[in-house]
Amino acid sequence: MRSLWISFLFVFFLFPLCAWGNESVPIRVLLSSGQSWVRADSSSGLVVVDSYTGERLAEARSARLAPKGNRLRLGKKLLTTSCVDIEPAFPEYPMRLDGGRWYRGSFRVRNERGRLSVVNVLPLESYLYSVVGSEVSPDWPLESLKAQAVAARTYALWRMEENSQKIYDVVDTVADQVYNGYHWESSRIRQAVLATRGEVITHDGRPIKAYYHAACGGHTEDADYVFPDAPFLKGVICEFCRNTPHFSWSRIFDAGRVRSVLAARGIRVGPILEIKPESHSSSGRVDTLAVVHSWGTRLVAGARFRMMLGPGTLKSTRFSIAPQGMYARSSGETAHLPASRAGGRRTFRFSGRGWGHGVGMCQWGARGMANAGYTYRQILNHYYADQQIMRIP
Numbered sequence: 517m518r519s520l521w522i523s524f525l526f527v528f529f530l531f532p533l534c535a536w537g538n539e540s541v542p543i544r545v546l547l548s549s550g551q552s553w554v555r556a557d558s559s560s561g562l563v564v565v566d567s568y569t570g571e572r573l574a575e576a577r578s579a580r581l582a583p584k585g586n587r588l589r590l591g592k593k594l595l596t597t598s599c600v601d602i603e604p605a606f607p608e609y610p611m612r613l614d615g616g617r618w619y620r621g622s623f624r625v626r627n628e629r630g631r632l633s634v635v636n637v638l639p640l641e642s643y644l645y646s647v648v649g650s651e652v653s654p655d656w657p658l659e660s661l662k663a664q665a666v667a668a669r670t671y672a673l674w675r676m677e678e679n680s681q682k683i684y685d686v687v688d689t690v691a692d693q694v695y696n697g698y699h700w701e702s703s704r705i706r707q708a709v710l711a712t713r714g715e716v717i718t719h720d721g722r723p724i725k726a727y728y729h730a731a732c733g734g735h736t737e738d739a740d741y742v743f744p745d746a747p748f749l750k751g752v753i754c755e756f757c758r759n760t761p762h763f764s765w766s767r768i769f770d771a772g773r774v775r776s777v778l779a780a781r782g783i784r785v786g787p788i789l790e791i792k793p794e795s796h797s798s799s800g801r802v803d804t805l806a807v808v809h810s811w812g813t814r815l816v817a818g819a820r821f822r823m824m825l826g827p828g829t830l831k832s833t834r835f836s837i838a839p840q841g842m843y844a845r846s847s848g849e850t851a852h853l854p855a856s857r858a859g860g861r862r863t864f865r866f867s868g869r870g871w872g873h874g875v876g877m878c879q880w881g882a883r884g885m886a887n888a889g890y891t892y893r894q895i896l897n898h899y900y901a902d903q904q905i906m907r908i909p
């Protein structure tokens with residue numbers, strides 16, 4: 517692995533990128549939508565402001581909003597606006613949403629066709645305090661937390677550019693980055709975010725779509741195969757997630773269940789006889805899968821197949837498939853047992869490695885690299901090869 521660092525193509529730049537604004541630019545995180553009411557609480561008080569006019573509508577410790585026509589009702593009072601901002605009386609104090617999680621920043625509550633959406637608006641760096649703590653354990657080595665902070669900041673900035681015309685920048689789930697609010701912060705995470713303050717991974721002077729995933733299982737993936745919007749992200753060897761919980765896995769799928777899952781997504785096939793990889797990506801992941809059934813053969817993209825079965829169920833596309841209920845013929849070939857002798861079911865064992873799409877940084881690999889003494893810059897250099905780090909002012 518040391519030879520990897522000889523070709524040190526990764527360049528570390530530190531200069532302003534004013535085009536993106538600065539780190540105090542707020543990020544807008546969609547927390548919920550389709551709600552029939554919303555309540556915010558703060559022990560230190562809160563202020564409700566009309567988002568359009570800036571008029572202060574109420575000061576209280578708690579605010580309950582509900583839709584009324586195309587406007588909002590605050591408690592029993594009908595407002596003239598369809599959108600309000602709920603702000604803490606003291607900016608550093610978090611507020612609680614619907615009796616559940618606590619959040620920094622403010623809540624923007626909007627009436628959308630008779631239902632309420634809630635967007636949490638807060639400084640990007642404050643958002644990262646929670647995202648890094650929600651994505652990885654605060655007990656991980658500090659250099660891996662720093663690498664995660666830079667990757668998460670970069671991804672967020674990319675989304676902020678991409679979604680500037682929408683009412684929010686990111687959602688709070690794995691669809692973007694997991695964000696669980698104030699109580700997922702910790703002093704070590706804040707230390708990691710502050711130590712990399714404003715640092716962003718770039719390509720041609722723009723923030724990249726800094727994909728990352730839990731574990732690659734030995735080799736990360738070329739983005740081309742999964743996310744065509746980041747073609748410059750290339751797969752690399754990773755020897756650092758080997759002794760981790762997600763390095764290898766095995767799962768048995770019933771042919772009937774696979775058939776019904778495919779049918780639910782509009783792919784109709786007959787009783788499934790065989791499932792086999794048709795083509796592989798350069799990193800060895802299944803690019804295309806052949807589903808051989810009683811009516812013919814249907815090809816399905818490996819990444820799509822994984823999403824259909826569930827990304828937590830079929831953990832990655834880096835797998836091999838062994839049919840169960842097989843027997844060996846005297847010729848040395850293998851064949852399926854009759855369904856009656858195989859318990860009436862045809863099953864397939866998927867044996868795989870890694871968890872996630874495999875593109876960009878391997879989070880468990882980053883942890884392994886940090887434990888081996890690598891710095892966060894070396895970690896980022898490894899997984900985002902040939903990209904640059906810049907610092908926003």
Ligand SMILES: [Zn+2]
Nearest residue numbers: 754757878881
């Ligand atoms: Zn890895």
